[in-house]
Amino acid sequence: MIYLPTDSLDVRHNFALEYYLMTEKRLLEPVLLLWSTTPTVMLGKYQTAENELNRPFIEANHIAVVRRLSGGGTIYNDQGGCQFTLITPTQDKAIDFTSGLKLVTRALNQIGIKAQTDSRNDLIVDGRKVSGSAQYMTDGFRLHHGSLLFNANMDWMSQALKVDPVKLKAKHINSVHQRTVNLIEQQPHWTAAEFKQRLEKALLSMTNAKTSRLTPAEENRLQTIAGQHFSEAAVWQRDHRQFDHVHKRYLKGIGVIAIAFNLDSQRCFSAVKISGDFFSNINLEHFEQSLIGKAYQQGAVAPVIERQLQQAPIKGLHPEQLTALLF
Incomplete structure (x- = not known):
């Protein structure tokens, strides 16, 4: 496995990095990324922005908005949490969260976080969500990325996201806040930075990953990809058709x-x-x-x-x- 450190807090840069590794770099070994963002909402590929996002709140608080290339639901994260990415060479075209969630769960358990998987794509602690995952495929590669909430701003999360009433009713909950929890409840003496450092150390130890970095030319390429595939303007483009x-x-x-x-x-x-x-x-x-x-x-x-x-x-x-x- 190869570990690529990234210091960027720009979600577009980091999604561009994922895409570059999947479509142009195409390494023959699995790749691990661990990264953070400024306050950001990440919309799933098949979702409609006006149904999922509280645009006035997002714009008033300068929260970044991006649409992922993966399916799943909208998530919020900030520097109080972090994101993981696993890119695996494979010819299997099926979406499968098993190996990625198993790795992250083992790492969390190793640093004293009692997390476990649920039946779909989340990690939970005492029945409450601490991580959501999503995937997409390109020719020959599977990408699995997900969030980890350590000390994220839950109030901003609740106000930035509009959760579908159909989903809330089905899950027998009243709000996204009711179903999610920060991992700081398990380790109250850690900072978010310390949590990320401990997790990084555990993942590198478990995978024996080799650390590598992109060249300046490759970093410049990411700016182009970010503009092409992850612009904020594209998120807010509306389908103006009226449906009966x-x-x-x-x-x-x-x-x-x-x-x-x-x-x-x-x-x-x-x-x-x-x-x-x-x-x-x-x-x-x-x-x-x-x-x-x-x-x-x-x-x-x-x-x-x-x-x-x-x-x-x-x-x-x-x-x-x-x-x-x-x-």
Whole structure:
């Protein structure tokens, strides 16, 4: 394993670093990153910003906003927490959090943090979330990145994020604050910097990682990638279409899935939009286009959905569930 230290607190730089390592550097060994950010909200690839983010609060407090290339839900983090990234060469195209979460959990346990995995993609302490993970794939590589909350500003988190009422109801909670906790409750005498240093030491010891750094030319390349793929303006771009039908559901182990659509005078799909906090490598534009012109009948739609999900599955979702949601 190779460890690449990064001192940047700019989430766009750090996401650009991930992307560069996945698509251009393409190292033949696994890569580990451990990094922090200024106050930042990170939107999942398939989410809609206006549904997830409190824009007036975010802009008033100069909180950075970025859309990830991975699915999952929106997270908040700041210098009171940190992020981990694991990039693994693989030909397996399935989303799988097992090995990454196992490594991070072992490291946390080693430094005296009693964390464990839950059934999906989170790490929890006493039933409350301390870490959320997400993944995306490129040709030949899997990227697993996640947050770790040590002493993050929970009040800002609560005000910056708008959690879907469908999800809150399904989880039997009233707010994001109720479900999350800072790890400082377990180690109240540590600073966030000390937590990160201890975690770094444990991870390097467990993986025998070799430390490496990028060249100045490579660092310059990251600036270009950040502008191309992680601009704030792109997050706030809106889909101005008006939809007549919106079907939404929280599916345990999968997440929130919403399907908005219009039908023409012949009861055929004329517009479709799918969004949510699910995990997938799916090209939603291609998926949505595959339904345009199809009759709004289960017999016509079911084979299309099955073919699309065979090509790019949504983690945990059976095609029949998505068909049922449409109807």
